[in-house]
Structures are given as structure tokens and as C-alpha cells.
Amino acid sequence: MNRAALHKISYGLYIVTSGQDGKFNGQIANSMFQVTSDPATVAISINKQNYTSELIKLSRKFVVSILSEETPMTFIGLFGFKSGREVNKLQNVKAKTGATKVPIVLENAVSYIEVEVEKELDCGTHTIFIGNIVDCDVLSDAVPMTYAYYQKVKGGRSPKTAPTYSKEEPATAPQAASNYVCSVCGYVYDPVKGDPDNGIAPGTKFEDLPDSWTCPVCGADKSKFEKEK
Numbered sequence: 001m002n003r004a005a006l007h008k009i010s011y012g013l014y015i016v017t018s019g020q021d022g023k024f025n026g027q028i029a030n031s032m033f034q035v036t037s038d039p040a041t042v043a044i045s046i047n048k049q050n051y052t053s054e055l056i057k058l059s060r061k062f063v064v065s066i067l068s069e070e071t072p073m074t075f076i077g078l079f080g081f082k083s084g085r086e087v088n089k090l091q092n093v094k095a096k097t098g099a100t101k102v103p104i105v106l107e108n109a110v111s112y113i114e115v116e117v118e119k120e121l122d123c124g125t126h127t128i129f130i131g132n133i134v135d136c137d138v139l140s141d142a143v144p145m146t147y148a149y150y151q152k153v154k155g156g157r158s159p160k161t162a163p164t165y166s167k168e169e170p171a172t173a174p175q176a177a178s179n180y181v182c183s184v185c186g187y188v189y190d191p192v193k194g195d196p197d198n199g200i201a202p203g204t205k206f207e208d209l210p211d212s213w214t215c216p217v218c219g220a221d222k223s224k225f226e227k228e229k
């Protein structure tokens with residue numbers, strides 16, 4: 001079995017929020033799709049360990065915000081590599097509430113979908129939640145981010161709890177100056193691309209990054225990085 005075949009599946013990049021009674025959380029998800037058109041339903045696959053999973057099971061509601069290509073890695077890192085059990089991820093994020101009363105993340109989102117859960121399917125490590133769309137709207141004309149764009153252009157990787165996580169996730173092509181990999185979250189610093197979101201120009205070698213530079217995804221410092229083999 002060549003698991004690289006699975007890396008060819010197309011996905012998007014979304015923030016799924018859920019909760020009730022003042023307890024809310026959001027997380028990055030890449031596995032979401034429309035199931036039927038009439039009635040309009042969608043499905044998401046969420047790891048059982050994630051706080052969001054707990055909140056969906058309790059509230060039976062969730063909101064999906066579809067992220068744009070311009071979404072900064074720090075924003076993805078906040079929702080993808082930190083746990084809502086430890087930080088209030090929604091604290092400083094632009095959001096509103098609608099039909100489901102679940103926070104709708106507006107920042108970096110091109111559209112959103114509000115869902116009431118109808119069914120769930122136990123899939124071992126993950127649960128697939130299927131629900132009716134109770135409201136949805138478009139927020140901007142920006143291009144939605146695909147998972148391929150996140151991996152290739154932004155240097156992003158899957159956290160261990162993602163349905164698509166693989167120990168053999170391919171690294172970006174080796175360059176003359178070495179790539180460095182974050183040992184915490186798997187983010188790859190590619191000197192050709194630099195880290196423009198954080199003021200690091202393309203062409204900056206890892207060795208030349210300021211000591212104050214931290215992983216744009218999880219916030220780990222330079223010492224947590226290893227040269228890519």
C-alpha cells in the first residue's frame with residue numbers, strides 16, 4: 001500500500017466551532033463535505049480527543065468557517081495546534097453569532113455554514129457528524145484555501161489528531177539552503193519562501209533568522225527546529 005496516494009485527495013481548510021452555555025471552542029479541520037443538496041446537509045470528521053468533539057456531542061451544533069488563501073499561519077496555528085482546554089482560542093478573534101448561537105469565525109473566512117447535527121457515525125479514532133444546514137452566507141470573494149495550497153505554499157502540515165495525519169507526510173523539495181522542521185508541530189521553514197507573515201523576507205536562511213523568531217504555527221522557539229533530512 002502506497003499511502004502517498006492518499007495525499008492526492010483534495011481538501012479545504014476550515015475552522016469548526018461548537019459549544020453552548022458560554023463554553024465554546026474552535027479547531028482547524030480539513031475533512032468536510034456537502035452530503036446532500038435537498039435538504040442541504042454537510043459532514044465533518046473530528047478526532048474524539050479534541051475538545052470540539054466533546055462540545056459537538058453536547059450541543060449538537062457546529063459552524064464551519066471556510067478559510068481564504070491569505071489566512072496567516074499564526075491564525076491556523078492558534079486553531080490547529082493549541083488545545084481549547086488550555087487557551088480560549090476565540091478570545092481575540094472577530095466572530096458573531098447566528099441561528100445556532102455558536103460563534104461564527106469571520107476573520108480570514110470567505111463563507112460560513114451553520115449546522116444542526118442529525119446523525120453521527122463512530123469511526124474509531126474519529127466521529128463523522130452529519131447535519132442540516134440551518135443558515136450560511138458568503139463573507140468575501142477571496143479564494144478559499146485548499147489543503148494542497150496550505151501544504152505547498154504555506155509549508156503547513158497535519159497535527160497528529162487530523163484524519164489525514166501521516167507519519168510519512170512528504171517534506172517540501174530540498175533547497176540549496178536547508179529547510180528546518182519544527183519538532184513540535186511539523187511546520188517546515190523553507191528559506192526560499194521565508195516567513196513573510198512575520199516580516200522574514202524570502203531567501204532568509206534559517207541560521208540568519210533572529211533569535212526572537214518563533215514557529216509561525218505553534219510558537220515554538222528556534223531551538224525546537226531540526227534540519228530536514
Ligand code: FE
Binds near residue numbers: 184216217218
Ligand atoms: Fe511549530
